[in-house]
Amino acid sequence: MASTVLPLHPSQGSTCGKCPRNELCYARFLSYAKSVEQLDFQVSNRILHRGDHVFYSGQAFSALYMVRSGHVKTVMVTEDGEEQITGFSCPGDSLGADGLASGHYAVDAVALGTASICTLNFEHLLRNTARKEELQRLMLSMLSETILNNEELLLTLGKLDAQQRMATFLLKQSSAQQRNGCSPVSFTLPMSRADIGNHLNLAVETVSRLLTQFRQRGLIKFNRNDIEWLDIDTLTDLTNRREYATAAPLVTNNFLAHG
Amino acid sequence: MASTVLPLHPSQGSTCGKCPRNELCYARFLSYAKSVEQLDFQVSNRILHRGDHVFYSGQAFSALYMVRSGHVKTVMVTEDGEEQITGFSCPGDSLGADGLASGHYAVDAVALGTASICTLNFEHLLRNTARKEELQRLMLSMLSETILNNEELLLTLGKLDAQQRMATFLLKQSSAQQRNGCSPVSFTLPMSRADIGNHLNLAVETVSRLLTQFRQRGLIKFNRNDIEWLDIDTLTDLTNRREYATAAPLVTNNFLAHG
DNA sequence: GGAAACGGTTGATCCAGGTCAACCGGGGAG
DNA sequence: CTCCCCGGTTGACCTGGATCAACCGTTTCC
Numbered sequence: 001m002a003s004t005v006l007p008l009h010p011s012q013g014s015t016c017g018k019c020p021r022n023e024l025c026y027a028r029f030l031s032y033a034k035s036v037e038q039l040d041f042q043v044s045n046r047i048l049h050r051g052d053h054v055f056y057s058g059q060a061f062s063a064l065y066m067v068r069s070g071h072v073k074t075v076m077v078t079e080d081g082e083e084q085i086t087g088f089s090c091p092g093d094s095l096g097a098d099g100l101a102s103g104h105y106a107v108d109a110v111a112l113g114t115a116s117i118c119t120l121n122f123e124h125l126l127r128n129t130a131r132k133e134e135l136q137r138l139m140l141s142m143l144s145e146t147i148l149n150n151e152e153l154l155l156t157l158g159k160l161d162a163q164q165r166m167a168t169f170l171l172k173q174s175s176a177q178q179r180n181g182c183s184p185v186s187f188t189l190p191m192s193r194a195d196i197g198n199h200l201n202l203a204v205e206t207v208s209r210l211l212t213q214f215r216q217r218g219l220i221k222f223n224r225n226d227i228e229w230l231d232i233d234t235l236t237d238l239t240n241r242r243e244y245a246t247a248a249p250l251v252t253n254n255f256l257a258h259g
Numbered sequence: 260m261a262s263t264v265l266p267l268h269p270s271q272g273s274t275c276g277k278c279p280r281n282e283l284c285y286a287r288f289l290s291y292a293k294s295v296e297q298l299d300f301q302v303s304n305r306i307l308h309r310g311d312h313v314f315y316s317g318q319a320f321s322a323l324y325m326v327r328s329g330h331v332k333t334v335m336v337t338e339d340g341e342e343q344i345t346g347f348s349c350p351g352d353s354l355g356a357d358g359l360a361s362g363h364y365a366v367d368a369v370a371l372g373t374a375s376i377c378t379l380n381f382e383h384l385l386r387n388t389a390r391k392e393e394l395q396r397l398m399l400s401m402l403s404e405t406i407l408n409n410e411e412l413l414l415t416l417g418k419l420d421a422q423q424r425m426a427t428f429l430l431k432q433s434s435a436q437q438r439n440g441c442s443p444v445s446f447t448l449p450m451s452r453a454d455i456g457n458h459l460n461l462a463v464e465t466v467s468r469l470l471t472q473f474r475q476r477g478l479i480k481f482n483r484n485d486i487e488w489l490d491i492d493t494l495t496d497l498t499n500r501r502e503y504a505t506a507a508p509l510v511t512n513n514f515l516a517h518g
Numbered sequence: 519g520g521a522a523a524c525g526g527t528t529g530a531t532c533c534a535g536g537t538c539a540a541c542c543g544g545g546g547a548g
Numbered sequence: 549c550t551c552c553c554c555g556g557t558t559g560a561c562c563t564g565g566a567t568c569a570a571c572c573g574t575t576t577c578c
Contacts, residue, residue, distance in 0.1 A: 076414045079499060084417040086410045098410055100403035106410060126392060133385060136395055143402035144359035150409035151345045151357055151365060155335045157416060158343040158460050162535065193556065201417050203536050208557055224544095224556085240338060421565065452526065462566050467527055483526090 016043055016118075019068065044119045054095055054109035054117050061099035063119045064142070067091050070115025071190035073199075074107040085199040087149060088112070088191060090176045094142040112190045157201055160239070165200045166210040167238040170220065174230055184232065189225040275302055275377075280327050280350055303378045313354055313368035313376050320358035322378045323401070326350050329374025330449035332458075333366040344458040346408060347371070347450060349435045353401040371449045416460055419498070424459045425469040426497040429479065433489055443491065448484040 045068065048054065054065050054072060072089040086107060089095055099105035100122070111117075128135055156168050178184035189196075197207045214220045214235075221229040304327065307313065313324050313331060331348040345366060348354055358364035359381070370376075387394055415427050437443035448455075456466045473479045473494075480488040 076410055078414060078418055082418045084414045086413050097403050098406045101400045101407060102403075106407050126395065136385065139399060140402065141360045143399065143406065144356050144361075146406050147357045147402065147409065148360060148365050150406065150413065151333075151335055153413065154345050154409065154416070155337060155343045157413070158457075159337055159341045198417075204556080205537085205558080206535060209535095212557075463526080464528080464567085465565060468565095471527075 044121075046117055046119070048111040048115045048117055050111060050113050052111045052115075054111065055099075055105045057105055057108045059099075059105050061096070061103050061105055061122070063121050064097060064100075064125070064139070065095040065109070066118040066120065067093050067095065068116040068118050070117075071112040072109050072115060072117070073112055073191065073195060074109050076107045083198065085195055087153070088195075088199065090190075091180050094146065097143045097146050100143075112195075162200075162202055162206050163210060163213075164239050165202065166207065166214070167235045169196065169200055170214075170227075170230065171232065171235055171239065173227075174232065185227075185230045187227050189227060192225075278327065303380075305376055305378070307370040307374045307376055309370060309372050311370045311374075313370065314358075314364045316364055316367045318358075318364050320355070320362050320364055320381070322380050323356060323359075323384070323398070324354040324368070325377040325379065326352050326354065327375040327377050329376075330371040331368050331374060331376070332371055332450065332454060333368050335366045342457065344454055346412070347454075347458065349449075350439050353405065356402045356405050359402075371454075421459075421461055421465050422469060422472075423498050424461065425466065425473070426494045428455065428459055429473075429486075429489065430491065430494055430498065432486075433491065444486075444489045446486050448486060451484075 048070070057075075057077060067089050069091050072093075072095060073085050074087045074089065074095065076084045076086050078084070089109075095109050095117075096105060098107060125135060125139065156165055160168060173187070173189060174184045177187040191199075193204050193207045193211075196202075197204045200207070202210075211220070211222065215222065219231045219234050219238075220227060307329070316334075316336060326348050328350050331352075331354060332344050333346045333348065333354065335343045335345050337343070348368075354368050354376075355364060357366060384394060384398065415424055419427060432446070432448060433443040436446040450458075452463050452466045452470075455461075456463045459466070461469075470479070470481065474481065478490045478493050478497075479486060
């Protein structure tokens with residue numbers, strides 16, 4: 001569990017103003033502030049590697065976290081040790097809000113690979129006097145986004161079948177990449193098939209079959225976890241519940257018949 | 260859509276100090292404030308009836324809401340009109356936080372029966388100067404609770420089978436009743452079988468069968484939606500993943516054989 | 519009062535996706 | 549270099565719960 005604290009200048013605020021990723025981190029919140037500088041507050045940063053924990057389930061709440069680079073999964077665990085991945089976080093996403101009310105984090109947050117994580121000490125945030133209202137709105141907005149994400153996931157898991165979930169997932173990864181300034185049709189999936197399956201409530205085998213199916217249909221190209229191309233339009237069609245099965249050549253069944 | 264605004268005394272804060280349910284509303288947040296009076300702020304109240312909306316999906320965000328009495332369901336809708344109930348709210352629960360980040364509510368909030376709903380104007384909340392920090396913590400805590408609830412629901416839906424979900428749901432309703440000062444073993448389910456099924460990702464028929472099964476096993480007594488008795492201990496056992504099928508007489512299959 | 523609509527229950531059947539099993543290829547350790 | 553392990557893929561089979569269908573009691577509305 002490697003941890004590095006970047007040099008800070010407490011009296012001058014944090015290093016956020018100079019962070020090369022600050023637009024990613026704050027882009028969605030800038031409507032609440034005139035400039036990034038107004039949001040400066042004490043922040044420390046550390047580098048994690050694959051499997052390292054940002055925080056543990058049950059650990060005392062002390063800070064909110066932002067992903068500066070890399071990817072993180074949040075995992076909730078049942079009494080008997082069964083794991084459920086409640087979300088994947090990418091640069092600009094916040095972590096840890098679920099621990100605020102109870103005083104203890106409710107999930108494990110685990111790095112999927114090398115990741116840079118910013119720690120926002122919660123008491124510092126609350127006591128920050130400059131631009132207090134902007135900060136307040138920022139925090140509320142961060143939590144609100146988390147709520148929205150979870151509700152959308154509930155909708156996805158509740159109303160979509162395996163194929164639709166997989167298409168939805170790929171598109172979500174794609175737009176996350178795009179938001180971070182990368183290509184939306186060429187990127188690397190940071191998580192394993194098992195993680196995807198766990199997150200989408202599907203067996204690993206189903207995930208694998210669907211990816212293969214999508215490839216055979218020409219909707220994606222990939223090698224291992226490297227997505228090389230992705231037919232966003234058709235995948236978007238797939239995420240909508242069918243019924244109009246005539247309109248698009250979905251060929252739900254026996255699509256392999258004349259492969 | 261009946262709506263009543265209770266008399267307010269803006270200059271003196273709201274009516275919360277005199278609200279007979281304020282303990283329910285704030286009990287979980289009192290660690291953040293010395294007394295309920297410190298949390299007073301402008302609040303209006305209205306009475307809704309079965310099917311009335313607290314707010315609509317897509318409607319511009321302007322306020323957070325608290326359930327003073329009655330019950331509310333939050334429903335997210337897919338593009339093609341499919342509905343997913345993301346949660347049920349009872350007295351003391353907050354509503355509307357998912358609209359804060361985007362500026363538009365993401366779900367429909369619909370009264371399950373007659374309900375009294377308090378409206379907390381968001382800009383008023385932010386501009387409230389007395390006890391600003393307590394209010395800030397209160398709001399963050401409210402949002403954090405919502406996040407936690409959704410994550411627990413994701414775990415329930417992702418890792419538990421139909422029977423376990425149903426047991427979990429009944430216990431959750433039971434403890435919600437208890438929290439509101441009512442009997443945890445004798446209460447009325449405010450929602451239909453269809454709503455329960457939608458919420459738990461189960462067919463109505465499955466919900467009905469499981470309730471009947473529980474009754475036949477002597478775990479609950481009910482008539483229509485009136486729960487008259489509920490074996491909390493055994494139901495709690497049921498919520499845990501089995502495997503130790505020998506320890507408890509779960510009799511998962513053919514339990515009807517010698518009924 | 520009758521009928522129609524609605525919520526709930528129960529039985530019979532079906533299927534999407536889980537489970538089990540075999541296999542494959544790459545990468546790390548010795 | 550070889551071996552082993554792990555993540556991924558593919559095939560065959562199985563099952564939990566959905567779907568379809570019939571029916572019943574209540575409520576609501578002519």
